[in-house]
Amino acid sequence: MPYSGDVSVEWPAGTRPLSVNPGGIVPVDELVGRGSLITELLALAAPPSHGALLLGDRRIGKTSLLRAIETPLREAGHLVVRVSAETSSLETFGRALLAGLRSDRRQRSWEVDLEGEVQVSAGPGRIVLRGKGRRRNETAEVDLFSACATAARSSGEGMRVILLLDEFTVLASELDPAEGREFLHTLRRARQELPELAMFLAGSIGLHHALPGDKTGVNDLTEIHVDVLAQADAQLLAAGLLQGAGIRTAEPGEVVAAMVEQTSGFPYYLHGVAQLLADRSAPVTAQSVREVVADALEQDLWNTSHYDARLESYYGRDAAESVRAILDTVASTHAPTSPDTLLQSPPVAAQGLGRTDLLRLLRRLEADHYLRRAGNDSAFASDLVRRIWLHLRRL
Amino acid sequence: MLPFTPQREAGADLDARTVGRATLLASIEDKLRAAARTQGRPHVLLVGPHGSGKTHLVEVALHRAGADPAFASRMVVVRIPEDAVGITRFEDLPRAVLEHLAASPTDGQDPLEVIDRALGERVALLVVENLDRVFDDLGLAGQRALRSWVETSGKVLLLATSPRLFPAVLRRDQPWFAGLAVFVLPALSPQEGRDLLLHSAQARADTAMVDFLLSPAGLARVHALAALTEAAPRAWTLIAAMADVGALDEVLPALLAVLEALVPQQQESLARLSPNERRLVVAMAAAGSGKVSDLAAAARLEQRTAAASLGRLADAGWVSGRKPSRADRRTTYYRLRDPMLRHHLQYRTGGDAPLPLTAALLRAHFDVAGSRAAVAHEPPTTALQHAQPDVAGSRAAGAEEPLTTALQRRDPRAAATAVLRSLRRVRAGSAVPALPGESSWDRLAALLLAAGGGDEIALLRLPQELHPLFDPLFDDVFDDPAPP
Numbered sequence: 062m063p064y065s066g067d068v069s070v071e072w073p074a075g076t077r078p079l080s081v082n083p084g085g086i087v088p089v090d091e092l093v094g095r096g097s098l099i100t101e102l103l104a105l106a107a108p109p110s111h112g113a114l115l116l117g118d119r120r121i122g123k124t125s126l127l128r129a130i131e132t133p134l135r136e137a138g139h140l141v142v143r144v145s146a147e148t149s150s151l152e153t154f155g156r157a158l159l160a161g162l163r164s165d166r167r168q169r170s171w172e173v174d175l176e177g178e179v180q181v182s183a184g185p186g187r188i189v190l191r192g193k194g195r196r197r198n199e200t201a202e203v204d205l206f207s208a209c210a211t212a213a214r215s216s217g218e219g220m221r222v223i224l225l226l227d228e229f230t231v232l233a234s235e236l237d238p239a240e241g242r243e244f245l246h247t248l249r250r251a252r253q254e255l256p257e258l259a260m261f262l263a264g265s266i267g268l269h270h271a272l273p274g275d276k277t278g279v280n281d282l283t284e285i286h287v288d289v290l291a292q293a294d295a296q297l298l299a300a301g302l303l304q305g306a307g308i309r310t311a312e313p314g315e316v317v318a319a320m321v322e323q324t325s326g327f328p329y330y331l332h333g334v335a336q337l338l339a340d341r342s343a344p345v346t347a348q349s350v351r352e353v354v355a356d357a358l359e360q361d362l363w364n365t366s367h368y369d370a371r372l373e374s375y376y377g378r379d380a381a382e383s384v385r386a387i388l389d390t391v392a393s394t395h396a397p398t399s400p401d402t403l404l405q406s407p408p409v410a411a412q413g414l415g416r417t418d419l420l421r422l423l424r425r426l427e428a429d430h431y432l433r434r435a436g437n438d439s440a441f442a443s444d445l446v447r448r449i450w451l452h453l454r455r456l
Numbered sequence: 457m458l459p460f461t462p463q464r465e466a467g468a469d470l471d472a473r474t475v476g477r478a479t480l481l482a483s484i485e486d487k488l489r490a491a492a493r494t495q496g497r498p499h500v501l502l503v504g505p506h507g508s509g510k511t512h513l514v515e516v517a518l519h520r521a522g523a524d525p526a527f528a529s530r531m532v533v534v535r536i537p538e539d540a541v542g543i544t545r546f547e548d549l550p551r552a553v554l555e556h557l558a559a560s561p562t563d564g565q566d567p568l569e570v571i572d573r574a575l576g577e578r579v580a581l582l583v584v585e586n587l588d589r590v591f592d593d594l595g596l597a598g599q600r601a602l603r604s605w606v607e608t609s610g611k612v613l614l615l616a617t618s619p620r621l622f623p624a625v626l627r628r629d630q631p632w633f634a635g636l637a638v639f640v641l642p643a644l645s646p647q648e649g650r651d652l653l654l655h656s657a658q659a660r661a662d663t664a665m666v667d668f669l670l671s672p673a674g675l676a677r678v679h680a681l682a683a684l685t686e687a688a689p690r691a692w693t694l695i696a697a698m699a700d701v702g703a704l705d706e707v708l709p710a711l712l713a714v715l716e717a718l719v720p721q722q723q724e725s726l727a728r729l730s731p732n733e734r735r736l737v738v739a740m741a742a743a744g745s746g747k748v749s750d751l752a753a754a755a756r757l758e759q760r761t762a763a764a765s766l767g768r769l770a771d772a773g774w775v776s777g778r779k780p781s782r783a784d785r786r787t788t789y790y791r792l793r794d795p796m797l798r799h800h801l802q803y804r805t806g807g808d809a810p811l812p813l814t815a816a817l818l819r820a821h822f823d824v825a826g827s828r829a830a831v832a833h834e835p836p837t838t839a840l841q842h843a844q845p846d847v848a849g850s851r852a853a854g855a856e857e858p859l860t861t862a863l864q865r866r867d868p869r870a871a872a873t874a875v876l877r878s879l880r881r882v883r884a885g886s887a888v889p890a891l892p893g894e895s896s897w898d899r900l901a902a903l904l905l906a907a908g909g910g911d912e913i914a915l916l917r918l919p920q921e922l923h924p925l926f927d928p929l930f931d932d933v934f935d936d937p938a939p940p
Contacts, residue, residue, distance in 0.1 A: 080490050084634030086497040086610065088490075120634060124607065128495075145607035147600045147631055157608055160569040180564060227607060231600065231631075329634065336637065339483065367628035 072300045072313050073293070079301035081339060083332035084120065089129050093301065093328075094294025095122065098287065102130050105283055106139065106223055106259055111252040114279050115263040117287030118430035118442070120329035123263040126287060127225045130261070134223050140165055140212055143225040149235035151183030151244060158205060158224070159190065162212065181205070186247055206251035206258060213257035223259045230264030234271035241271060245278025252281060269428050270375065289443055295326030302335035303345075310345040319347035323354040325443035333363055358452045365449045368431070375429065376422070383412040384422055385454070387439075388431060392450045397438035467519025473655055473693075474516050476648035477509070480639055481517055484615075487637065488521035491579060491613045492530045497606065499614040501587060503621055504641030505773070505794060506725075507690030510617035513641070514583060517615075531613075532556065532575065535583045536590070543590050546598035550605070553580050568605055575611050587616035588773075591624045591632070599624055603631040620773035643687040650678045652689070653704075656696035668701045673823070680707050680818040684921050685714070686795045694718070708815040715800050722800045732757055732765045733774075737792065740775065741801035745791040745916050766790055778916065789916050798920065813900065814919045821878045821925065872908030875925060876901060 079091045092099075105113045115123045127143060135141045142161035146154050159181050179192040188205040209222035226248075233241040251258055260282070268276065290298060299320040300313065310316045324330035337353040338345050357363055372381040386408035391398045400419055403409050409419070423439055426432040431446060432439045441447035450456075474481070487498040502510045521527045534556045536543055543549060550567045554560060559574040561567050571580070584590055591599055606612045614636065621638065624630050644652070650669055657665035668674040684707070685691035694714045695704070703709035726734055732755070739754035740746065746754070752762035769775045770790070777788035792798045803811050879901060906914035907926075915926065 080486070080494075080496060080498070081637075082487075082490075082496055082498040083637060085499055085637060086495070086607070088494040088496040090494075091496070119628065128610075143608065145604040147604040147607070149597050149600065153601065153604075156566050157568070157604065160566050160572065161608070163569065164572065228604070333634075340479075342479065364626055364628045364633060371629065 072304070073296045073317065075297060076300040076304060078305035079298065081302050081306045081332055081335045083329060083336050086128070087122075087125050089125075089132065091301075092122075092125055092129055093298040094290040095126060095129060098126060098285065099129050099133075102126065102261065102285065103133055105261075105285075106130070106134055106137075106221065108221075108256060110259065110283060111281050112223070112260040112262070112283075113285045114268075114282040115261065115285050115287055116267075118327075119265045120327075121287050121289070122328050123265075123287050124227050127227055127261060127263055131225060138217060138220050140209075140216060140220065140222045141225065142209075142222065143227070145227045146232040147228040148232055151188065151232070151236065151240075152181055154232055155181040155183040155188040155205060158188070162205075162209065162222075186243060186250075188247070206255060209251075210255040210257040221257050221259050223261070225261050227263050228265060229262045230266040230268055230271040233264075233268070234266055238272065242275055242278060245272070249278050249281060267428055269425070290326040290328060290331075292321060292326060295321040295324070295328075295331065298328060298331050299335070302331060303338070306335055306339040308335070308338050308345050312346060315347040316345055316350055319350035323350055323445070325445035327443065327445055330363065330445065333357065337362075358449060366453060368446065368449055369453045376425065380422065383409070383414055383418070384426065386412050386414075387419070387422060387426065388450050389454055389456060391432065391439055391441060392447050392454070393456055397435040397440040399438045403439070465515070467515050467522070470512055471516045471519055473652065474512070475651040475655070476644045477513060477516075477641075480641070481513065481520065483639065484513070484517040485520045488517060488531070488581070488613075488615070489524050489527055491581070492521070492524065492527040495610060497579075497610065497613050499606075499636040500616065501614075501625065501636040501638045502617045502641060503619070503638060504617075505619050505688065506721075507688040507794075507796070508641045508643070509689035510641060511585065512689065514615060514617060518583070530578050531581045532578050533581045533583060536585065543584075544593040546594055546601040546605075549582065549602065553582070556580075568609065572609055572611060579611050579613055581613045581615055584614060584616040586618060587614075588618040588620055588622040588624075591622065596631075600631045603635065622771075644682075644689055644692060646675070646679045646682040646687065649682055649687055649692045650675060652692045653678065653696050664701050665704075668704065673705065676822040677704050677707055677710075677819065679822040680815070681710060683818050683822075683925070684711055684795065684799070684815060688796070691796065707819045708812055711799065711811075711815060712803070715796065715803060718796055718800065722797055725797070729769075729774075730765070732761060733769055736762060736765050736769065737774065737797075738801055738805065740790060740792050741798045742805065743917075744798075744919055745778075745789045747787050747789055751790060789913075791920060795920065814921045817875070817879055817900075818921060821875070869908040871926060872904040875922065876904050876908075879904070 079093070080088070102113055104110075115126060117123050131141050131143055140162075142158060142164075144154070144157045144161050146157075148154055148157075159179065179190050182189050182191060190203045190205055190208060192201055192203075193199065209224070213220050213222045229245075229248075233244055235241075236244055248260060248262075252260055262279065262282065264271070268279065272278070289295070296317050299317045303310065303313065303316065303320075320331060320334050324334060334350060334353055334357075337357060338349065341349065341353075343349070358365055369385075372384050375381075376384050386406075387403060389408050390403055390406040394402070400416060400423070403419060404414065404416060414422070423432060423434075426439075427434055427442075430442050431450075433442045441450070484500055484502075487500055490496050491498060502513060504510050518533060521531075534553050536549070536552055543552070547567070550571055553571050554567060554574075557571065557574045559570050561570040594602065606614070616636065621640075625632050625634075625636055625638070627633055654666060654669050657663075657669060669678070681691075681695065681704075691714050694717050695710050698713040698717065699710040703713060726737065729737065735755035735757060736751055739751050743750065743754060748763050748766060749759055751766070752759045755762060757765070766775060770777060774793060775790045776793050777790050779788055792801075799811055900919070903914045903918050907918065918926070
């Protein structure tokens, strides 16, 4: 390996070269540190579970997890359809679902009732497939989810059709609120009525933004929280990316530690840092890791300004200032901060927030992955987000 | 020869002419090979101004990756035409793939499903030029549909170019945020520019040109042309194709030949602008740089209209803005980004003919530098990984160069004095053809004196081609505003 001569400190045990790919589709066999989550998700594919709802910050790796369970589920005999619902139209979504369903011959048993080209029409409450019936001049209809159940039954006992629906909140938020709610309830009804069906849902937009105040469409699903990587896994990923990119360093241990510390183990940022380091021709040191992260924040290479810029659209103009006051206070305090401390801090006090309003905003900030709850206290979800906030607010 | 239509040239020929992009090419090639061998889909976006060699790099990367049997057998390369007037909706992209695959859906068939079946285990590699424009046309719904297609099928890879970074890939709330690995193309260093000229001269056995390029004077002229063209690869390619030793030695004729070759392209680009935007572009070319009120007055537009038009021009990558660090930071000074367009407009409109003067000044300046040992002995660079020029370093090595010393001390007065000396030498030597008046000399001298006195706005108003001479001061004095 080109860097072996430079090694003065051991790479973490088990390090293997990984491809640097910030934001892109990561090969499943290059996923690091997600083994237990994958096991948990696979277990949720079996009855009585209806599936899972994956929650986590943008670019944390939810899509990669959906991809990771696709093959083992298929190998277990299930009929798996993975669809990105990143669209504004139910009909487009329905067509994508239909195409996925047709990609496996076993999944086409329902086609005996429909002949000719099948049209998809999506409306409130159902997605319908229309085609020619068996009799002359007859038009036949099949409910898409019922078709899924038929396909599952025909492929063996215990087999299910498992839908992996990515970005479902994009579609839910693009529809008008009543339609969006109906869309989620359509999916829920199908899960309830058809035991042969399971769904795994993920979305980069929080459901509370897509359909504020309504979780009834997904409350039958187990919530799975996708978080940053554990330190040992983050080190493995960092080391693998350094090796994969052929980045030269005389101090791999220090560089890996600096990458993990600077990114808080967030896979997307680990890839991002590795990409920036790969663009440098000089050998890399721990200091260069800190420099590229500082530069990236300064130049907003990762659009981290969004953490501040989106507050008005997330919380409304008035509440946005209260949120800034809360985040300023928590970021400036080096320990988890209690609600009482927040209420007494000058920036929050100046907003005139009562305890109930403060707690409501804290819950929203936890849902939006700014903060995490530590007992009764609040802390930043990660040190990286805290540093981003300090940088944005020049604190 | 069509030097700026790389798609029409053989990849091997382009590869042989490539200088200064080794690291970048290796990264792109790695990603393309990885996509052919794994389920990973590392979409790539090359960003650089027009003429920076994006299409050239794409073709070379495809050529190199094509040598890998896995890539050749698994990837289906679908080129979306550079002037993608045909791609205005998402549906146009699958249509282009279908045409390439010679597949056509029957009535009611889902085109994406047909593509999926036709591809089988293969992957469609979409080569999309001007992705910024294509995404503008697709709109949010189209961008989402593309993302959805790419994610759902897992059989589509994008290899795209754009003259600028744009909100659809920069903003976290957009579907393609961080969805593409972005590579920004740096300009070629003067040494790499000389390498490109050398390759061309050697290929046509032009020994006179080879000897000249390897001489101190030759390298000095390359430095001057690099400052005038901002070292865009397309400019080097055109110089290589069109300039003889005499034109290169005189500098200005070589530059004019490039400008002449680019006229149709410049006119086509200008024709895409609205009348108000065109007026502002012309005003900026004449002024070099200016704030909204100055440019509005010069273009005879309402200030509000000018501000809105400048915003659009900035969004589209035509202009960039700078804010002085010490003066009123609310004011942005705008300038044209493309040096060749600036020259084109300045030269066509006549004005006070700053181009011959600037060219002569740079020629004289680098001639002084070129006579010194450090520059004279710079070897041709074949170490392609050294993409960044070390112009300041090479100047510093010319130990007696007062400008270098002044810049090291961050002393604007001494730096301006040094350039004024070159200016006087040009004037005394009559190296510049007769000028229409003295205004250029006077204006330039006045700006240099004011800049030397610490007037940073005067520094900003100097011809942009002289900025490389003052780079260390500019880095210190001006902040580039964040991209839109």
